[in-house]
Ligand SMILES: Nc1ncnc2c1ncn2[C@@H]1O[C@H](COP(=O)(O)OP(=O)(O)OP(=O)(O)O)[C@@H](O)[C@H]1O
């Protein structure tokens with residue numbers, strides 16, 4: 334090397350070394366000697382002055398001369414790790430202050446570690462606490478069960494967690510840097526801007542909006558916003574309330590149906606009186622003349638049928654409570670079929686009965702069992718196409734200890750996804766359904782210590798089997 338150049342270079346390094354002494358850091362090199370003692374190879378920076386350490390380490394000064402034993406003990410572990418090739422960061426607490434040190438291994442030609450270099454600087458503990466708090470906050474943020482969005486004052490999204498991406502079905506890149514008002518359409522945009530101003534004045538706001546995912550799925554989302562949760566960032570928590578809303582709507586519908594049921598029961602009651610006089614007068618005419626006898630007999634049988642149906646209807650709408658007694662299931666099934674035949678006939682569906690003779694009376698709640706058969710037959714009729722048939726059969730098990738009722742249709746059947754969901758409250762595939770029939774039936778069967786089995790094949794049909802113990 335050119336001697337003049339060398340001199341310039343040495344001067345430059347010396348100047349640099351000198352200027353480092355005005356920096357509030359400690360830049361150092363350390364070696365481990367044969368006795369395992371750490372000795373300085375280099376030292377610069379003014380941090381030691383700030384700490385009040387009077388010794389200025391020169392090459393060969395031992396670390397022990399500089400700091401108290403207890404302090405060095407805290408450095409031993411990271412130092413040893415650095416000598417084994419791992420970069421280390423350590424914080425040493427000095428009360429109100431801490432020394433933060435990072436140590437890097439320096440490898441020689443043979444990849445052996447002869448020396449480590451490090452930088453230390455003083456941090457105030459509040460800074461450290463802030464750092465730790467921020468770290469904790471980040472962990473909370475990322476692992477929170479809630480979907481969280483952090484926005485700047487202009488509503489620009491600064492950060493989102495994974496749950497928020499999941500909920501909105503958008504990636505972080507698609508969200509961060511964009512305005513949060515994009516989720517509100519039409520008037521909603523103006524409204525949220527207004528509300529956002531309130532957030533900036535420190536008010537907590539809450540609301541709901543309807544969101545369409547990129548897949549076209551519509552979700553009902555609840556949001557709540559709060560000012561300045563961290564450093565000029567305002568937090569918005571999102572919650573998917575689609576299912577909850579749906580359940581609420583269905584409950585309302587079920588409630589409305591209840592009311593309709595009560596009304597219908599009232600109407601049925603009112604029909605009974607004129608029907609009685611109608612019947613009386615027809616009988617009167619029949620007694621007085623032989624003319625039209627054939628027609629009058631038909632009128633009377635039809636009136637009887639109407640009466641029977643109304644009676645059934647009234648009984649059903651009256652009682653929800655359990656009323657166990659010894660009852661004849663054959664009668665219950667016959668009554669049920671009578672009740673549903675009108676609906677079946679309208680679809681030109683024949684309900685075929687095959688009921689074993691000599692079925693013993695069983696201890697049950699006859700009204701509730703009727704409710705069960707009605708639900709299954711109604712479902713079977715609804716699933717069937719015009720002109721199909723629905724079968725109901727009953728037999729005793731071989732040991733005569735169980736009663737088995739099967740309701741079978743050749744209708745639309747169910748695929749696996751539907752099969753998994755049936756019996757859950759409010760699950761329905763019908764526009765007019767409430768999705769309560771199977772749930773109520775399952776519960777009643779359970780109360781009778783019975784069992785329900787279902788077999789179904791898409792487009793082929795369905796068979797429900799109810800098994801109830803005789804005793
Ligand atoms: N026999 C059947 N064939 C095909 N699908 C059926 C049958 N029975 C039940 N299901 C399916 O199960 C769902 C739930 O039936 P459930 O009786 O509980 O409610 P629903 O009939 O839809 O309404 P509700 O009975 O309250 O009027 C139905 O919507 C239908 O998809």
Ligand SMILES: [Mg+2]
Pocket residue numbers: 708711712770771
């Ligand atoms: Mg039903």
